[in-house]
Amino acid sequence: MDIREELKNGRFYLDGGMGTMLYEKGLQSGERPEEWNLSHPEIITQIHKSYFDAGSNLVCANTFGANLFSYDREKLEEIVTAAIVCAKKAAALSDTPQKKYVALDMGPLGRLLKPYGTLDFEDAVSMFATTVQIGVKQGVDVIVIETMNDSYETKAAVLAAKENSDLPVFVTNAYGEDGKLMTGASPLAMLAMLEGLGVDAIGVNCSLGPKQLMGVVKELLQHASVPVIAKPNAGLPKNDGVRTYYDVDPKEFSVDMAEMAEEGVCILGGCCGTTPQYIKAMVQATRDIALKEITEKKETLVSSYTHAVVFGNKPILIGERINPTGKKRFKQALQEQDMDYILNEGLNQEEKGVQILDVNVGLPGIDEGAMMEKTVCELQAVTALPLQIDTSNMEAMEKALRIYNGKAMINSVNGKQEVMEQVFPLVKKYGGLVVALTLDEDGIPTTAEKRIEIAKKIIKVAGEYGISTKDLIFDTLCMSVSADVTAPMETLKALHYIKEEMKLPTVLGVSNISFGLPRRDIINSNFFAFALEEGLSAGIINPYALDMQKAYHSYLLLHNLDENCDGYIEFATNCPDEVATVKKAENKKEGSEGTLTPLQTAVVKGLKEKAGNLCAELLANKDALAIVNEEIVPALDIVGKGFENKTMFLPQLLMSAEAAKAAFENIKAAILKSGASQEMKSKFVIATVKGDIHDIGKNIVKVLLENYGFDVIDLGKDVSPEDVVEAVLSEEAPMCGLSALMTTTVPAMEETIVQLKEKAPQCKIIVGGAVLNREYAARIGADYYSKDAMETVRYAIEYEERK
C-alpha cells in the first residue's frame, strides 16, 4: 500500500536515532556513519530491526550524510545501495505485525547555498538528484528530507525528489530555540513553501526535545492541510561529570509525544538520543489516541525565506515600482544591467511599508528570462519581502519560480485557455499564489457578471490541475475611467461579489484608473479607498505616493485593523505636511562652510539626502557637467585627500561617496531627460575571485570608482577566472580589479591573472585584499597593488590621464 493511503488509516511511527546507536556500537567521533553500511552491515541491519521490533512503520536507511560532497558517484551508489539493502533486510527479519516501509534519508549537504555561501542552487538540486536516483533504483517507499536548517536547501532537495521520482516526500526541519530555522524561516513560511511544492507530510526533527518543539508543532498543526511529523531529540545532552546522557528518559518522552498526538500530530518518531526503548514506550503511549482528521485549511499565503504573508482581513500593499513601464530611468537601468538601481527600487519600497514586491523586468531587446532570474536572486539576497513574479514570458516565469526561495505570488493567469494551460502546470509544480485576471479570449467584459463568470471558469480549470482556490487571487481589472465612465463601478461590483459572496481574495492594479487624466494622484487614492471598502485584499500601488499611503493608513485605523492606532500615529508623525516642506526649503540655503558651496559641504559631510536635493536644485539653472566638475569632483577630492592624510576615516570617505552618488543620480536623470549621451571614463571590470564570498572591500572600490566617473562592470563575488577574462574581452576594458580576502583564495587570483595575461595582455590588473602585499602581488603577476580603495582610484585616474 502507498504510504499516502496508510497515513489516512492510522498513526504512523518512524524510527529513533541512528547516530546514537552507532556511537554505542563503537563508531568514532569524526567517522562517517554511512560507511558502516559497507563495513558493518550486520550492525546497521540489527539497529533497523530493533526499531521495527519496537513498532516503527518506517525506518530511514542510513544515508543521511551520503552525498556527492562526501563520495564520488560510484562510492555513493555503493553506500546508498548497501544502506537500503540493510533496511529492507531488517524489515524482512522483524516479525512484528505492522506494515513496514523503508525511506531514503537525505540530510543537509554541509554547504550553504548562494548568496551567503558558494553552492549554486541548481548544483544543490543535481547533487540531491543523484542520491534520489539511486534510492529510486533500490526501491525505497518514501523520501525523507530531514534536519534541514535552510529553506533554500530544503527546496532544492524537494525539487530533486519530485523531479526524479513519484514517491511520497516527507520533510522535517530543524528549528532552533527561537522557533525558526537557522537561516530565519518561520514554521508558517516553511509550510507555505512546502505545501506549494506538493510535499506529503511536513514537520520538525532534531535540535531540541519534545517540550521545546511543542510551540512549532502547534503552529504547523494550526495551518497545515497535510499530516504533521514530530521527531524530536531525547531532550538536551547533559554531562554529570561521569557520563553523558540526554535529559529526557523514555517514559517522559512517551508522555510528551502522547501530548503531541493529542494535539493532532499524525507521524511520530525520535531523533538524537532516542533508542528503540523510546520508540517502544512512545508507541504504547500513543497507539490508542484517536487520529484527528486533517482538514484542508482555507488560508491564502505567500512566503519568503523568513516569513509568510497571510491574506486575511488586513489588506496587503504590493509595491509596483520594479517595472519599466513609463520609466525612462528604469529602462536605462535594465539595459545597462544596473542591478544596484533595481535593487534600491525594492529596498526603498520596503522602507515605505509594502509587504510584497512586484517584479517586472520585461523590456524589448533584453533577455527577460535571464534578467528575471538575476533580479529575483539578487532581490532575495537583500530583502525578506515575498516577491510577485510579474511576466507573460513563460520562460522567465519558470526560471523565477524555480530559484525563488519561498512561495511566490504570480502575476498572472487569465481566462484564456492557452494561458491557463501554460501557467497552471508551473503553479502546480513550484507552488504559488496566482493573480487571476477576469478576462478571456473575448477581452475584458464590460459587466461585473461576465467577469465573475470568468472567475468561476478559472477556478474550475485550476481545480483540474489540482490547484486549490486558496491559491487564486482575483483581479477584477481596473480600467481607465476616462475611456469608460461606467468601468470603475463594474470593477468594484465584481470585486465585492468575489470577496463577499465567493469568499476569495482580490487584488487590483489601482493606478490604471486615472490613465489619461490630470492629477492622477487624486483619483488613484480615492479609488483605492473605495476598493478597500468593497473588500480589496491587496493593492498593487506606488508606495511613494503619499495620498495612497494616507488612504491605506486611514482605512486600517477606521476598520479596527490598527491596534492602539500605532501604525497610523507613526505614519502621521512622519508624514510631511505642505507647510513644513516650504519652511524646510528656505532653511536649506544655509549650511555652507568656509569656501565650500552648499553642495560641496553636503558631500564632504556625507549628507546623502541633502546632496541629492541640492543637486536637483542646482540643475534648474546650471549645466550638469559643470556641476560635476565644479561642485562634486572638488568635494570628493577634499575627502579623498583627507583619507590619504589620515585626517578622515574610511566611514567618512564612504558616506561622502554615497552623498556624491545621490547627487550623481540626479545628474544622470537630467542627462537622460535632455537626451544627451553620458560621457564616461574608461571601463573597469571588478570582481572578487573564485571561492571568495566576502566582497565588501571590492564594493567600496566600486563605489569610489563610480564617483570618479569610471564605467565599472561589477562581476560580483566568487567569480571564475574564465568569467573575468570573458568580461574584460567583451567589454574591452583596459583595467581589471581583483580582490581576495583569504590565503586560500589567492591561488584563484593568481590563476585569474595568468588567464588574463594570456588572453587580454593589454589589460592592467590591480589587486587588493587583506592577505596581499606589494611583493606578493608582484610575484603573482599583478600590475599594481592597492592598499586601499583610494589608491585604486588614483591609479585609475593616472591611467586615464596617460591615455
Next chain:
Amino acid sequence: MIYTKVFTLPPFNEAEIRRYAGIGRETLDAQSVEDCLSQCMNETKDIFQGTVCYVTVPIRVCGDEVDLQFAKVKSKALAKNLSGCEKAVVFAATAGIQIDRLIVKYQKKSISKALFMQAIGAERVESLCDVFCDWLKEEGEKQKNYLRPRFSPGYGDLPLEFQKDMVKVLDCTKKIGVSLNESLLMTPSKSVTAIVGMGKLPCEENKLPGKGCDSCSKRDCDYRKVK
C-alpha cells in the same frame, strides 16, 4: 558527545566596533558618521543569537605535534598554547546569519552602513567567544580545570585547513548551521572555530601564550589592538 548551547550576548562593546570600522578611539568631527554608527547599532541590537557547539577531547602534545584524538596537527604555536594540558574544548561559535543579510543588503544601499554592520558582526562573534570561554572557565574551575586562551586556525602557524577537521568533529552544519566552503570560508561569516586547552594547573600570567592580537605576527595590521 557534541553539546550545543545558546548564549545571551552582553551589550555592544562600542570601542571594539569602532576599531573594526577603522575609526578607532577618535571622536569624529562628523556627526553624520556618528549617527550612522548609532543607527546601525540600533538596527542590530535584537538580531543576534549566539550559538556554540563544542566537544571535549583528550590531547597529547609531542614536540610540535598536537594529537587531539580526532586529528593530529603540526603547529608550534598551538603546541605551546596547549602545553601542560591533558584535554581541550574544541568549539564553533556563530553570531547567526541575520548580520550577513544586513551586510549584503547595505552593500547595495549604503556602503558605509555595510562597513559598520561588518564591524558589529565581528565584535558580536568575538563577544560570544568571550562569553562562552568565561562560562567554560567557571565550569572548568569547579572541577579544577584551568583554561588556556582560545586558539583558532590561522593564528600563528596553525593552518586554516585544520578547520576542516574541527567542523567535521563538531558536526557543525547539523548542530549550529555553520559550514565551510572549499576556500575554508565559514558561513555564516560571523563564525569562529577555536581550541581551548584545559590543564590541572593555572597558567602563570607571564608564561601565558599570546592571546588574540598578541599571538599574531602581522604587526602592521590596521586592526591590531593598540596597548
